[in-house]
Amino acid sequence: MDGYRVLDPSFFAPERDTREIARALLGQILVHGTTAGRIVETEAYLGVSDRACHAWGGKRSPRLEPLYGPPGHAYIYLIYGMYHCLNVVTKPAGQPECVLIRALEPLAGLEAMAERSGRKLPPAQLCAGPGRICRALELDRSLSGVNLLAGDFFLAEGNGVPAERIGSSPRIGVDYAGEDKDRPWRYYVKGSPFISRVPGDKVKPADS
DNA sequence: CCAAAGATCGTCT
DNA sequence: GACGATCTTTGGA
Numbered sequence: 439m440d441g442y443r444v445l446d447p448s449f450f451a452p453e454r455d456t457r458e459i460a461r462a463l464l465g466q467i468l469v470h471g472t473t474a475g476r477i478v479e480t481e482a483y484l485g486v487s488d489r490a491c492h493a494w495g496g497k498r499s500p501r502l503e504p505l506y507g508p509p510g511h512a513y514i515y516l517i518y519g520m521y522h523c524l525n526v527v528t529k530p531a532g533q534p535e536c537v538l539i540r541a542l543e544p545l546a547g548l549e550a551m552a553e554r555s556g557r558k559l560p561p562a563q564l565c566a567g568p569g570r571i572c573r574a575l576e577l578d579r580s581l582s583g584v585n586l587l588a589g590d591f592f593l594a595e596g597n598g599v600p601a602e603r604i605g606s607s608p609r610i611g612v613d614y615a616g617e618d619k620d621r622p623w624r625y626y627v628k629g630s631p632f633i634s635r636v637p638g639d640k641v642k643p644a645d646s
Numbered sequence: 647c648c649a650a651a652g653a654t655c656g657t658c659t
Numbered sequence: 660g661a662c663g664a665t666c667t668t669t670g671g672a
Binding site (some may be wrong): 499500501515516517518519520579 | 664665666667668669
Binding site (some may be wrong): 481483490491492515516517518519520521523525538540557567568569570573609610611612614615 | 651652653654655656
């Protein structure tokens with residue numbers, strides 16, 4: 439879309455820790471076609487040593503190939519047979535680390551997003567959750583592996599979020615990860631009404 | 647070939 | 660808080 443400037447490749451400098459990138463992605467813009475949103479919630483997945491990461495132990499499979507590819511590219515997979523999740527690869531090829539994009543503040547194409555949801559969702563619910571993001575922006579695994587620094591599906595510069603406005607918590611839905619399940623590698627914009635869950639919530643707030 | 651599981655979401659009690 | 664939907668992917672027989 440016009441009016442957005444693609445993120446500079448230096449955003450994914452090799453020396454940058456994936457958790458730092460996860461925090462820096464807060465406030466940046468995700469664009470696909472005529473839909474766009476500001477990233478307000480992310481999770482870091484730290485590769486082969488992280489039991490919560492799909493690439494834990496160096497596991498490889500066709501689905502995971504983009505995760506082993508260059509940084510700034512998308513890794514998208516189908517989950518539970520009905521939803522997709524979008525990740526941004528953060529490290530040079532061969533280092534399978536990434537950031538899961540968990541929630542956006544919708545900025546453009548809200549009507550299309552609501553239409554795709556098939557129901558009347560308030561803006562705060564349109565992109566509150568990884569599955570909802572992919573539904574709203576029409577992302578699926580045909581886009582896994584694409585470069586997010588070019589094209590019509592890309593990351594654009596936004597205003598970063600200052601450290602004091604960033605909260606952290608354990609990652610969502612990784613109870614299978616043993617000793618890594620409680621690592622506080624989920625990051626969110628404090629007080630944002632667009633995040634998928636507020637710490638302390640066991641379940642999502644009811645529709646309203 | 648077949649079984650099992652899954653980085654979720656919506657609905658129902 | 661619990662449960663079911665839905666189907667690809669993976670690993671083992």
